[in-house]
Amino acid sequence: MRTWYHSWRATIRIARRDAWRAKGRSLLVLAMIALPILGVSAADLTLRSAELSAEEAAARSMGAADGRLSDTGWGGTPILQSPAGDQYAPAEELDWQTVPEGPVDLASVLPEGATTLRDTVATAKLRTAHGLLQTDIRELKPDDPLAEGLMPLLSGRLPQSPDEVTATSHFLETSGLTVGSTLTARGFDREYTVVGTYELPNDLKADQINALPGALIAPMRKALEADGLPTPSASTTLLAKIPGGFTWNTVQEINTKGVAVASRAVAMDPPADSEVPLYRKGGWTYEESAGAKAAALAAVGTVVGLAMLEICLLAGPAFAVGARRSRRQLGLVGANGGDRRHIRAIVLSGGLVIGAAAAVVGTLLGLVLTFALQPLLEDALGKRFGAFDVRPLELLGIALLAVLTGLLAAVVPAVTASRQSVLASLTGRRGVRRGSRVLPAVGLVAVVLGAAIALYGSTMTEQFAVVAGGSALAELGIVALTPALVGLFGRTGRLLPLSPRLALRDAVRNRGRTAPAVAAVLAAVAGTVAVATYAASSDAQDRADYVAELPYGAVSVMAPEAGGREAPGVRETVQRTLPVELRADVDRIAVGKPTCSMWDQTDGCGWYEVVVPEANQCPLFTRDPGRPADEDPALRFSVEERRQLARDWRCTEPEGPGSVTEGGVLVGDQKLLEVLEIDDPAAAKALASGMPVAFDKRPIDRHGRIGIKLITDTEAAEDAAEEDREAPGAIRHLTVHAAAGEPQTYGVKLIVPPAAAEAAALPTLPLGAYYSTDTMPGSEQRQKLDGELDKATTDITLVVEAGYTSKNSIVLLSLAVFAGLITIGAAGIATGLAQADAEADLKTLAAVGAPPRVRRTLSGFQCGVVAAMGVVLGAAAGVLPAIGLRLTERRQQFAWRQEALDRGWGAFGGEPFVPIVMPWGTLAALIVAVPVGAAVLAALVTRSRGALARREAA
Structure with a gap:
């Protein structure tokens, strides 16, 4: 009795024989499926091996001890802790004024007979x-x-x-x-x-x-x-180490003495969450949210799904070509009583055989490579594996994924082959094939609907998932439209020379193998363009947000301690070591003893304040004496008033780094303007004449003066702070020149010439210097300078402005390389299939006298055409999600700023800057360089001559 088992056994034998006969095509498909399986199995082995067991983790963190005790720093106040001991909180609300000071004696909380070892x-x-x-x-x-x-x-x-x-x-x-x-x-x-x-x-x-x-x-x-x-x-x-180890009850008992414990016994057998008091404490979050877990699972599922889609798109045409090459054999099956299900089973068995072979090869290679590369993987991860952890069920699941991928890739070719008549299969005629009108219609609907969802998500909501989902739907729609779009590309063939025209016509006539390859390139390029556009836009935002401390290549050195006694020597050290072009020495205003550091406010060491007239103070930050002291000053204004005040010049801080000194006051001359690259001839003239120059107009009173209050009585200042009033002190007034415009001053708000400081009785001390350099100081010069400055007995602050460094340059390059490899691979596969499928046409060209180079040229253009169509469509499809995500981020950041204003938190900085920048370099490499490179590579590896075949016997 014949059963399904015997039927499938026969089809598998036929598929195995066909795969062995067409070794090149079989190896191609096997490699496409096996490579991802190799990567996934190697990743599984690496992650599982790097994941330590509870015993291994305990051995690395506490050696052979039963536990590790640490002081929480709350003076013995009882605590609640997590089972791992890495999270803890006070058992009751703390009154910080009554918390005991000083460390806890860790050994005193242990029972008698404990063995201890201190680790400092x-x-x-x-x-x-x-x-x-x-x-x-x-x-x-x-x-x-x-x-x-x-x-x-x-x-x-x-x-x-x-x-x-x-x-x-x-x-x-x-x-x-x-x-x-x-x-x-x-x-x-x-x-x-x-x-x-x-x-x-x-x-x-x-x-x-x-x-x-x-x-x-x-x-x-x-x-x-x-x-x-x-x-x-x-x-x-x-x-x-104690008798019986640190049980959960023992840990909780020690917690009452303000000590946290990481216990080996608890790590091996952790208590249930219901038995952990910390987790029951109000407002305590201890586990990942369900939404975050769902998002992570969705991301993994999306990556796996896209990988399977890529493989199916690339492997499907190979099975289709194989089915066409075996159409006579399939026709004989039908002529001898086989029906459509038998023909489908034969083609599907080809996918099953190659998928199973790819599963075995990929899994074995993953095992061997992971074991061989374990030292390199450990160095890359920065930690040693616990053990080489092989989990058979997980590897079996990965292997089954390869089999499933092979079967899915063979589904469409199997259905197509089963629909051909026996006569057409035996005679080799392909018949008249008409393109489906349903698939383009569905694709067009998906593109419009996906674009509408992405547009809605980017303009009406702040949910990234809506934009991502709409963009993915639109991209799938473009994939469904690919056969129709390939046909539209064919209309440009009349404008091309002979070889590219033949290549384009062949691609359009054989959309069954062209469209999947183009769709695979499209998917890879679309993802790359989306990520590259988002990365380039984020990079432009980071560049705009970057706060330079000095002009590019400039250097500053400050010696603020010990009364500036180190400053003269430090100035000369930098001058001698670096390629200095111009040097500007600066001093600081010093109040109190000459030996005081710049931030020292102890007895005998005072400080100064830059006085801001009441009319120039920002109302959002100025407290009303008639209202409660703990009330936010901004809350006395309405929401609309706060929005208007946020744009008031009194409430807008000048952009730039933090002030070098209190109020950004430096004592120097016009050389400082040159080093800071401030082009203001009037300001330079004022400094040369001995008049201070102010770059912040808020401290300037109606008489054109700035007041600097010298506070020398520390005790009186502290009393004033407790009573919420201004500290007493003498005020020195300086008539200043207000700089025009709002130049970038890198934290400097007032430059006082030495003569003006002396005339106003402002005491000064050396601080440091600013330098402009001929060339950017190199690494060796920096190391040498650090070594020289280390000879100083006080802390030195050195700044060498190297400018903004992009974090995404390597990412963009990696994406371009990845997409290029996928594109060249997909185009190469399509070209190889085209040559196998069109061998008769190539022999006809040779028979009618075409020169040998036509074969090579045609192959190159076939590869280039597929790559060009894929990258053009992919570039267009990839821009949509990136723009949508950036628009969503823009709305989100504006909403956050508006909420801050509405709640009375004041205005911190200007309006958000969220640009959309196209990665033209990456796009140029994909659209131009990759298709040209693919075409040249295909032409170089193609043989110029093919063997002529005799006419088949009738």
Whole structure:
């Protein structure tokens, strides 16, 4: 008895034989399906291997200990924590005035018999072979049993004396040091010898050194304090092992003493959410929302769906060509009693066979490559794998996806082949084929509906999903319209020379293989253009939002501490090291003792304020004495009044970086204008004559003067602040020149010539200098300068303005390369199928005397035509979603600003700038370079001569 099993077995044998006969076409389709399977299986293996189990994660974070205890910083106030111990909150509302100060003794909260190990970490600048490097300094006894697994030793040995350290391999690579080198910390001259290297399995790129407890951090802090330098803060946690481990009940008991615990036992067996008091605390959010999960799943589904669509579009024509090449065999099946379902089964079996082969090949290659590239993958991820985690069910699901893709790609060719008559199949006639009118109509409706949805989403709502959904629908509509659009392209053939005209005519006549390839290119290019347009627009917005601290290539150096005693030497160091063109020295107004730093307001160190006349103060930020002190001043105005005041010149801060000094006041001359590239001859003339120049008109009173209040009595100023009144102080008035327009001044609001400062009895101290350079300082010059400035005993602020650096240049280049590869691949596939399908026409050309180069030229133009049609349609389709998303962002940002004004939050900056910028470079590369490159490549790899065949016997 014959069953379906025997029928399918026969069809699979036929499909396997045909695949073996047409090895080139079969390998092409197999590669198209296997490559994505390889990538997905490799990604699955990588993610699963990088995902640590609870035991592995605990071993890396707490070694062999049962838990890690940390002080929350709330003086022992009871807390509630998450099971992992990384999130916590006070158990009750805190009254900060009654919170005890000082750290909690972590060991005191443990029961008797506990074994502990302290782990202290601080950050400091260490001297290296190149200069200074910000490094984590750790003090942990590495040979303690509790520290097992925390920092595996790679080479050398562990430190045995206080003057020995080990370092991470990344630190040695970055610093230029080796095992046996000595190192010191900035401001601390004691030398330490590197005796070994280790790594942090969870952070392979960490720059860290480890010393014995008490050997480095405490002596360094003591030395820095003695020299009056800032000391690094240190944090200490406690590794502990107790009888029975840290159960959830034990953790909660320790929480009552203000200590958080990361427990191994809790990590292995976490409590239910209902048993975690922190999660029941009002307003606490502890898990990802359902909407976010749905969005993530939708994104994954979309990517998988588009990948399958791409493969089906490219593999479908290959199965169609294979079915046409086997039409005589299929006709014999029908002549011997086979019906349409048998013919469909044979073609579908071809997809099943190649899909299964692609599944096996792709999965095996994914396994082998992931295992072989594990060290490189670990370096790229910056962490070690826990174990090589192979999950058979997941890999089986990925393999079944390949089989499903092969079957889907063969569905349309199977239906088409089954509809041909037996006579047409046996005689090789294709018959008259008419294009479907339903598909273009459906595509046109989808384009119009999708565009309308995207337009509605970008103009009437603030939901990105609406714009994205409408754009996707419109793109699918263009894919459905592709056969009709290919026909429209054919009308331009009469304007072309012979070879491109033949290529275009062949593409139009064989839309069954041309349209899918064009649609595949369209989909890839549309996505690339959409992302590239969005990225270019975002980049333009970031460029506009970028706040330059100085003109491009300019340099500033400031020594604000210790009364400016370091400033003269620092000025000369920069002058000597960098390619300086012009130097402008600047001083600052100093109130109090000459040794006071610029921001020092302790006893004997005063400060100054730039007085803004009451008429020039912004009403949105000025409190009414008759209203409550804690009331927002802006709320006394109506919404419309707040909107009008937001555009008032008194309420608009000048654009630019923050002020270098209080009120942006600098003491200097006209050279500063040249360095800041402020072209104002009247201002330069005023400075040369000794008159101050103001770039902010708000402090200027009706007499053309600016008042600077000198506050010397710190105690009286504090009393005034408590009583909500102005601090007492003497006011020095300066008659100023108001600069014309609103030039970019980079935070400088008032330039006072030295003579004017002296005449107004304003005390000054050296601050630093501004420089313009001949060329942008290079990396070696910067490193050398940092090394020279490090010789100073106070902190130096150095700024080298390198201008805006685009974050999307690599992204745009990668997108162009990706789309180019997809385009060339799809066009190449279509060209190969065209040559296989039109071999008889090529032989006819050779028979009638066409020169050999016609074959090569025709192949090149066939490839170029497919690529050109795809990139043109894709570029047009990809612009819509990007524009829609940018318009939605624009409406959203304007709505946020309007809400801020309506709620009385004031006006922060000007109106939002959300531009729409076309990536012309990427578009030019796709529309021009990619089709030309595809055509040239296809012409180069095509043989000029083909073998002539004899006439078939009748």
